[in-house]
């Protein structure tokens with residue numbers, strides 16, 4: 001069980017601040033969605049939690065500031081799946097997903113039977129079993145996206161940072177992936193922070209939603225509190241209706257002006 005806390009996180013690139021003063025508590029086993037229009041700073045916020053862009057403020061996991069941790073120790077605590085990763089195209093899916101085990105390997109860096117079994121299990125759960133021996137360069141966009149997620153799931157970190165995990169996935173694979181993430185947090189207490197453009201999915205899976213606009217926190221709360229038609233119209237310059245689906249969950253639908 002791993003809780004994540006952000007305290008006044010401010011991050012940017014070469015002197016330009018693009019995320020300002022973000023504070024949030026993400027309890028162990030909970031799911032925070034970071035939403036907001038293009039360029040709002042969502043990916044930058046995730047990268048700063050992963051330690052990939054310079055930031056000020058503090059990121060702590062179970063009360064330990066991650067700035068003080070080495071790369072390997074941080075990778076055991078925090079797994080990060082980027083939005084547009086550059087992939088080692090020649091590797092097979094299995095070998096690529098096995099890279100997720102790197103922070104757990106012994107001094108010789110050799111994977112054990114249990115690492116291989118874990119990777120096969122993850123591939124099966126992401127519907128990648130039949131592609132296990134295929135080089136990454138031969139995969140479709142959605143298959144590549146699932147391979148990236150398989151790698152981060154194989155890492156078995158307590159905190160998962162998923163940047164637009166459903167990009168390029170069809171509706172069935174998107175649902176299967178989010179259900180799998182949901183199962184992980186319920187079964188293992190994995191803590192999830194994901195960016196999501198699909199606001200209906202943001203309403204259905206996470207416990208809390210943080211809306212970024214222009215690098216600032218514009219709202220944070222439960223999906224029902226944050227995802228109102230008025231707020232979404234204002235921050236996205238969009239025309240939307242928020243409906244209630246048959247199961248009581250919210251559906252954010254675009255409407256013609």
Ligand SMILES: Nc1ncnc2c1ncn2[C@@H]1O[C@H](COP(=O)(O)OP(=O)(O)OP(=O)(O)O)[C@@H](O)[C@H]1O
Pocket residue numbers: 013018036037038039040041042043044045
């Ligand atoms: N490596 C970089 N160097 C300089 N500026 C960057 C870099 N990466 C992102 N930015 C800028 O930082 C701002 C926030 O970008 P970021 O990718 O975090 O936004 P986002 O909310 O994830 O957007 P999107 O929804 O389009 O993916 C943008 O103005 C972007 O141009």
